[in-house]
Amino acid sequence: MSGSPLVLVTGATGYVGGRLVPELLRAGYRVRALARHPERLGGQPWRDEVEVVRGDALDEDAVRAALDGVDVAYYLIHSLASGPRFEALDREAARLFAREARDARVGRIVYLGGLHPDEATLSPHMRSRREVGEIFLASGVPTTVLRAAVILGSGSASFEMLRYLTERLPAMITPRWVRNRIQPIAVRDVLRYLVGVAALPPHVSRAFDIGGPDVLTYTDMMQRYAAVAGLGRRVILPLNVLSPGLSAHWVGLVTPVPHRIAKPLVESLVHEVVATDDDIRAWVPDPPEGRLGFDRAVELALQRVKEATVLTRWSSASLPGTPSDPLPSDPEWAGGSLYVDERATPVRASPEHLWSVIQGIGGENGWYSWPLAWSVRGWLDRFSGGPGLTRGRRDPARVTVGDALDWWRVEEVQELRLLRLRAEMKVPGMAWLELRVEQDPVGRTLFRQRAVFHPRGLPGEAYWLAVLPFHAFVFGGMQQNVALAAERLERERAAEPQRAVSQQAA
Template identity: 60%
Template sequence: MSGPHHDAAPRSRRTVLVTGATGYIGGRLAPRLIEAGHDVRCLTRSAGRLRDVPWAAEAEIVEGDVLDYDGTRRALAGVHVAYYLVHSLGTAHFQDVDRRAAQTFAAAAKDAGVQRIVYLGGPTPVPSRDGTPSSAHLLSRDEVAAVLTASGVPTVTLRAAVIIGSGSASFEMLRYLTERLPVMVTPRWVNTRIQPIAVRDVLHYLTAWADVPDRVDRSFDIGGPDVLTYREMMIRYARVAHLRPRTIIPVGVLSPWLSSQWVNLVTPVPGAIAKPLVASLIHEAVCHEQDIRRYVPDPPGGLKGFDEAVALALVKIRDADVETRWSTATWTGAPAEPLPTDPDWSGGSAYVDRKTRRVHAPPEALWDVIVRIGGETGWYSSPMAWALRGWLDRLIGGVGLRRGRRDPVELYVGEALDFWRVEEIQHGRLLRLRAEMLLPGLAWLELKVEPDLLSPAHVSRYQQRAVFLPRGLAGHLYWYCISPFHHVIFGGWRATSPGPPSAAPPPATGPRSSRSPRRGSAPSPCRRRPRHRVRPPAAPGLPGRYAGNAKCFHFSEELVMSTVTESVDVHVPLHTAYNQWTQFESFPNFMGGVESVTQIDATHNHWIVNVAGARREFDTEITEQHPDERVAWKSTGGETKHAGVVTFHRLSDTDTRVTIQLDWEPEGLVENVGDAIGADSRQVKKDAKAFKEFIEQRGLETGGWRGNVEAPGSRRDTY
């Protein structure tokens, strides 16, 4: 089919739907469509996985599954152009899943009146000369194209072979094989001709098809200007990356299956994905036509050649500026369930390992350490143990550690982090990871940072929680076998967790070699230390001793500490709830076990309490107080060491949420037993309820002190 030549400028603002926006191509295409002036809607199974991407606020995020007709039909309502960028490569029976998904999407697009479907597929499978069966991966991609084309909706299929770009699975496979193996014994498919294309050229074509006005219903071959064998690609990669020349010895005894196992061991691409990718390389993948130029001009400056595409990708990797990675998409077969809340699983089988330690650094500095964990930074403790666990996972078909991370500083919800995935991140406070290694159950690792209320300023509390939900007898046995090693794996963090960016430890994983380059050889761009880009910026007022220079944070001994947090909504205005809480001498009216509180001065009180028949006395000091916001205190003498903070949040003119956090170190048998059985937590809940009843019955406070007390070492203007 022929047609006029069009420019790439948008003719009109269109509504476009992007499926696969959490994946490698979709995650790059969506912001480019936004930049081109279109209204972008993204269909994803989990909206939370797009929460933190920079362009999320400019797109409409819709939850749904392409296997569900009703949800897909709703997502396609009012859409002019729909991009189909999803596949289930690596799952069992992925051909069947992809066929059903394409059929569902095609029917929904037809019924919704979509004007065009754009699909990124693979090269047309052509039987090899030696009779080797066609790749199931390519056959499936071809079948999806046929299903979409038969929908009645004009469908444009772009057929691309190997995509060269930072973070793509094909590029990572090429990169790791070439960097790690100076001498390679390879299968015959390394002599198959391929026409690779730069990822930015693929995105150029995809973006342009939102604006081409003609009714076009066909496929187009797209590729760069170079036609190379895979062997030539490895040789040229080595030259661009300033590696020594590679020796490649093709032999005829390595089957695609054996090749995929080798790829699984040497590269970060897991076997489930490597196998179909390798199988597709037995087919010649070159462009047989260039008809796309009739509708979409080449990008400014022309299509990128292989060497230029590799160089651009290596610069992105060197500068830690990789926009998306192949691992951004959920690992096939990985658990997708979020961490259950305690009441949902507390009655069943769940193993929990908790650790709490003090860190002699402010929370901002400790968080800066935690958010950089994994990837090239490593895991700060027992690198051999982590490496061994990663290798074991790879050997049994899992993802292992070598997926690394997209950025050395920045994390998004939904991103891969070695053999974890980021499930939740509350900046400055909480990082929750969901395990994607192969396990007989479900597992999470939660890392939390809080100010240590029981210590002086610039001391933090590091809390770690590992949760494991076993599946069957194997799950229980797994926990009993691995739990003794938790102290070894995590315990070392207290000795040498690195501080700011310049203190990052040597890489524990990844393709970069720890050896110095040989004399006379230029270092590879991908072996250079990443340029650290601090995002978000360091908190204002961070003490100078924690900024800039290398610093080791020393974790103290593990704390035997109890923490209880409880919230209650009271039907009184904000100022009333706050004022009442400043009247410490009224605490016996609603706090169980408190006999009396005597106010010594504006910031000091004397307490007498009764704990399981034992009378205790101690003094407290108000460490921070801001009207209608918070009151914090800590003990300064006596047998009971504790601290607390109460915060106040306006819900409406007549309603307030009061949140209480209490920390203490149990003393003696009675208090430790009470802590173990949760008696303290229940008492705090009871006291919060009693406060609600007390203040609501009165309707007015008994008094109030609205002075300000600044936290030691704090700067109020930095809040």
């Protein structure tokens, strides 16, 4: 590896940068990352495989150190701040980076900018992104500027805006920009281009438009997202009255995407954003299966929920499986609505006795909380076509993956540690119940319980709000009663030898 080209990735804590690093490592490059807060990379599974330089893009000494010996430098920094100074700061940082890259004899700068019409009056953010690209192209360092529109992938701000608007609003009045044509691109194709242009010959120094195979209106994208996500067709009524500023406030009200991010996203959609050339494909050819279309990109972005990987930890993984998967550096509001009820209770019993109670839950043993509520919910589920509580369980004491436990299905079993159940009841979304045996810092047995719900559309959001008041009784009661049952089992098992001795004496 010591002879492999060295690449620098700025913005490694961001959406694209966090996904680019493992792709570069897979391609055989050595990677160095420049980060203002290196501690934010601690949860990345590739952290120990890269060199990290602490510093800001406006810190001349840090930029110079980061570029030393670099063959290819990726500039993935763009301010989403507002105010009169952000364009000047973007300009200053780009000029500093270009100057230091030239002095360090860097072989190529790669910049990911935004797709825009050449002759249009651009928003301040799009104008700044265009200017940064022009600074690099005029730097004397061979430069590749890739210009993309909406990037499709879990965690992308533009994709999350699309996701929340579509999922939460079955009917909506929209601004006129929803009729503009857009050429979205899957994040894995963006990354394929970013990795591919690192090997361009020095005489190639230019901007390339990049996009996926589909050209759609924003309305088309919402309708097709709804179809892929299993939602009903959306009622969309475009009006000519909402300005980009008002649209951004509307997005901020309906979705968790912050206004400061929603505003530049909306402003970028005011114009049609369609690639005017596909020259990039001569240098970075399409894979045999072609570029990912819109529907498939959405499927991949939603795959983590369908596979219940909402409950896994990135720290236990190797390199990320697919670029559309979430990363720990993604913003908290990314990934769609995911509601969690998490509780933990110390138990005065051994882990073995607690596990014995957990793996015996359901069926004739019941669910250790408010039996009337479980019965009523079971009858409602049966009435709506679900299994209700009629299936019971195969074995009264043990469970294996695939077993039915009333309206749950056993999805994962880790002996003495974890029982994970996926709901098969009729609900407008997907639900899991996770029961864990742990130990706290002082060595006590800990019963940790987590209920997770991923709503499907507005009915799912309403369902969660409707059942939320009952969680204290249902899940809180389960916590207490499972703990009490484990403690009772501990006492009974401890008393068995004494009873045997008494019987022998008699």
